[in-house]
Amino acid sequence: MSSTEEQRTEAADRAILRLRGVSRVHGQGAAQVHALSGVDLAVLPGEFVAVMGPSGSGKSTLLTLAGGLDGVSSGQVLVEGQELGALSRKSLAAVRRRSIGYVFQDFNLIPALTAAENVSLPRELDGLPARKARVEALAALAEIGIADLADRFPDEMSGGQQQRVAIARALIGDRRLVLADEPTGALDSSTGEAVLAVLRARCDAGAAAVMVTHEAGHAGWADRVVFLRDGKLVDETGPAPVGALLGGRGDTL
Template identity: 55%
Template sequence: MISGSGSPLLKLDSVRKTYTSGSVEVHAVHHVSLSVMPGELVALMGPSGCGKSTLLSISGGLLRPDSGTVTVGGLSLYDLVGARFHEHRRRSVGFVFQDFNLMRTLTAVENVMLVDELDGMSRKQARQRALAALRSVGLDGVADRYPSELSGGQQQRVAIARALTGCPRLVLADEPTGALDSTNTRSVLGLLAEIVAAGGACVVATHDPEVAAAAHRVVQMLDGALTEDARPAVVGEALQ
């Protein structure tokens, strides 16, 4: 259910990011404004190369915009400095990368443990929480395998488990179901549903119609700009 009051968990105000290649400027993100409320799942759709991944990276504190503001959990993200910036980002945002971004020298459970260990949790407790996160995505049997020993779909689910560790209020996911079959896609949608039901928010860059059908809103992106902040979608079964 979408919260009817309060402040957005994520707010972008006139965000811009431009890359220069020789004499050519590419507007990866072009004056984008967007608010995402607690209890809301937003699907971000558009053709490959339209700026979706760049927008998610800016939203999650991974890529500083050229101009504009990004507010996460009520704080202007890029006004924070040093340890305070990293702490707020780590505790507030879970990020699912399109290319998984797993550390090859760590096992599945060690990859998931990293989030809590960086936050000062003991190794024993971090492992317990990581194992629970892996169970939630159906991977309790592969905890001690390395990424090279996992299929693409299994690596994707490890990445999702890592993003959900620490119970972030905002989850940003870049094609989180791209390597998954229909059964595991529904499982991931169920996990996202739990986040928004608890008052969190999710923004999912996707080409998957099943994900779009489960979203509260579908936002279209083209050539770095939001071309449509769509009317609320019919909420799919995954979020009911």
């Protein structure tokens, strides 16, 4: 094995998230859809990875598999060395509560819970006393700049405010992997930049983040940009050449 290959192997072994030959197929026969095909990806501690590609390219599928929300058709997904497909439902739920923060496009807040209660819920489900979980929730809300919304219910908040609550829920506790599906979609530009700065700071502190985005400017916060097309990883690069790779089609893909 060459020194370069050895370095790559060592880096992959340190990865917080590792996808090995991951494929996801929906349907059967003529109706089969290959959402992902043979994707390999390793995300290291401290690394912020942006995922870009046309609609239907497999971006959201990659996140749902990485977060254990769906199972692979073939291949392996490992989070901090644990293969998700080999875990029991109880163990998988524990990994998702303790190790993975997930920001959904549609927020997935519970209407009957306040912002603080929505954010603290994963910690309470993991056995943390309610009072301590609330303290952590308030800190996460403050980190996103919405501590004043702690006791509001989702229907008392704007879409952008709900999105920030969802981001705070993904950041609470000592989660080492943050998965974000268009996390700034409902936010104005200045608030979106502030949220990206928080994700960047989490990575700088040793976590790993994978963010799906259509915005080249947002991808510029990442250490690496991964491009998907038709379920396959077709290219990856650092943030600087993103505009060139988009072929001069503006700021979105």
